[in-house]
Structure formats: structure tokens, C-alpha cells
Amino acid sequence: MLPHFFDLPWWGYVLYGLVLTQITIACVTIYLHRAIAHESVSLHPIVSHFMRFWLWLTTGMNTKEWVATHRKHHAYADRERDPHSPLNEGIWRMLFLGAVVYSKAANDQETLNKYGKGCPDDWIERRFYTPLKNLGIIIMLGINVALFGPLIGAAMWVVQMAWIPFWAAGVINGAAHYIGYINYKVKDNSRNLVPWGLFIGGEELHNNHHRYLSSARFAARRWEIDIGWIYIRVLSWLRLAKVRMVAPKYGAAES
Incomplete structure (x- = not known):
């Protein structure tokens, strides 16, 4: 067995x-x-760049591609031009092939040009992260193998590579537009999967987000929990983040 x-x-x-x-x-x-x-929140450059580096290392996702595709989703949510709606693609295709559906939109130059404004466009993005976006996940594979050996290290890497495609591209883009409960009547089919957004960063509270797109907090009712918001509050306390907008309390703007 190889040393690890x-x-x-x-x-x-x-x-x-x-x-x-x-x-x-x-x-x-x-x-x-x-x-x-x-x-909805501004991050200290140290935090922002760490997160950009981490996503490059563990997912190979490009910031502009992700952002542009997501903004287009909101522009046409659950309508014909929505790049990833279960109403168009089918729930099972979104759940298990959501990453394929996402990639099609992410590779569309017109989408990138129209919806990708304001994304990082510095030297390291142009010369490193974008042209070498697959290098990070290869390095991650090497780290896992060095830590745990080829068999377990490769298995851990496969889990990492499947995590975002399934939970984000599949569950959030798919199931959160198909099942769940509603706090707000919106023009699309967005749903809150569960009231405790602890496992997928608070993204489980998807209907709340579709009602207030620019809110840094996704939880609306007192018994809802958005762990992403808790992280942001900790970063704010450490002066590493600044909240720009938070939705009004539930019912305040709906009455």
C-alpha cells in the first residue's frame, strides 16, 4: 500500500x-x-478570496458562470427560459443531472455577457482561476490521496465532487421548485424545503429567498433557521463582512 x-x-x-x-x-x-x-453582503477581501480559492480547489466552479446562470434563473424563474427549472427539465433530471443542465447555461456566452456583470475580473481570475479551473480539483484529489491513500482518498474526492452537483444543482434547483411549504406568494414555484436550513447553508429556505432576492438573511419566521445568516453575523462581528440588506420581519410588508 502506498504511504499516506x-x-x-x-x-x-x-x-x-x-x-x-x-x-x-x-x-x-x-x-x-x-x-x-x-x-446583499460585502465581504472583506481576505474572506472573499479565501472562498473563491476554496471553490476553485473543491468544485472547479467559475464565479461568473455560476452567477450569470443564477441571475438568469431569477429573471425567468420557472418559465421557458429558466436555465434550470424542474417544470421545464423534469424533477428527476434536475435531481440527478442538475449539473448537466447547469453546465449548458454556464457555457452560453450570451448568458455570461448579460448576467455576469460585477463578477471578479482581476489578474488572478483571468490568468489562473478561469483558464485553469480544473486544476484545483486535481490538486484536491492529490491532497486526499496523500492524506488517506489512493482508495479512501479517491472515494473522499468523489463525494466532494458530487456534493454540490447533487445538493445545489439537484436539490435546491430541483426539489426546492417542486415540493415544500410556502411563506410568500411569488410568481414562480419556489418552495422552502424545511424550516431549518442547517445542511445546505440556509438555501433550504428557497421561497423566502425568491420573495426578497437582496436579503442577506433567508429565514423569515421566528422558528426558521438560516445557518448561512449565522455565519454572516459571525463574520460581521469580526468585521470581515458588512450586511447591505435584510428583509423585513415576516408579515410586516405583506399585510
Whole structure:
């Protein structure tokens, strides 16, 4: 067997995988979604760049591609030109092939030009992150193999690579427009999957987000929990983030 650094009990590998994937989820919801796509929070450059680097390392996702596709989704939510709606693509295709549906829109130059404004366009983005967007996940594979050996390291890497395509592209873009409960009547079919957004960064509260796109907080009712908002409040306390907009209390603007 090839040499590696760690031999962990089964729960150690599970914990390692959960910690890394939850950091990735946090970077998606805070950096890509709330900070860049909707500009509801501004991040300190150190935090912003760490999250951009982490997403490059663990997902290979490009900021402009993600943001442009997401903004187009809001522009045509659950209508014909929505790039990823289960009403157009079917719920099972969105759940298990959501990343394929997303990639089609992300590779459309017209979408990028129209909806990708305001995304990072610095030297490192143009010369490194964009042209070498697949290098990060290769490095991540090498790190996992070095830590845990080829078999377990590769298995951990597969979990990491499947995490965002399933939970974000599949569950949020698919199930959150198909099942769940509604707080607000909106023009699309968005739903809150569960009231406790702890596992997918608060993105579970999808109907709330579709009602107030520019809100940094997705939770609306007192018993709803948005862990992404908790992260943002901690960053704000550390002076590493500044909240720009928060939705009014539930019922205040609806009455």
C-alpha cells in the first residue's frame, strides 16, 4: 500500500468529508450567492478570496458562470427560459443531472455577457482561476490521496465532487421548485424545503429567498433557521463582512 499520513476510524472519514463539504456549501451560499449574485453582503477581501480559492480547489466552479446562470434563473424563474427549472427539465433530471443542465447555461456566452456583470475580473481570475479551473480539483484529489491513500482518498474526492452537483444543482434547483411549504406568494414555484436550513447553508429556505432576492438573511419566521445568516453575523462581528440588506420581519410588508 502506498504511504499516506492518516488512518482514521470510519467516523473520522465521515467527519472529514462533512467539514470540507460544509465549508464548500458556506462558500457557495455566502460568496457566490449572497455576496456576488445578489450583493446583499460585502465581504472583506481576505474572506472573499479565501472562498473563491476554496471553490476553485473543491468544485472547479467559475464565479461568473455560476452567477450569470443564477441571475438568469431569477429573471425567468420557472418559465421557458429558466436555465434550470424542474417544470421545464423534469424533477428527476434536475435531481440527478442538475449539473448537466447547469453546465449548458454556464457555457452560453450570451448568458455570461448579460448576467455576469460585477463578477471578479482581476489578474488572478483571468490568468489562473478561469483558464485553469480544473486544476484545483486535481490538486484536491492529490491532497486526499496523500492524506488517506489512493482508495479512501479517491472515494473522499468523489463525494466532494458530487456534493454540490447533487445538493445545489439537484436539490435546491430541483426539489426546492417542486415540493415544500410556502411563506410568500411569488410568481414562480419556489418552495422552502424545511424550516431549518442547517445542511445546505440556509438555501433550504428557497421561497423566502425568491420573495426578497437582496436579503442577506433567508429565514423569515421566528422558528426558521438560516445557518448561512449565522455565519454572516459571525463574520460581521469580526468585521470581515458588512450586511447591505435584510428583509423585513415576516408579515410586516405583506399585510
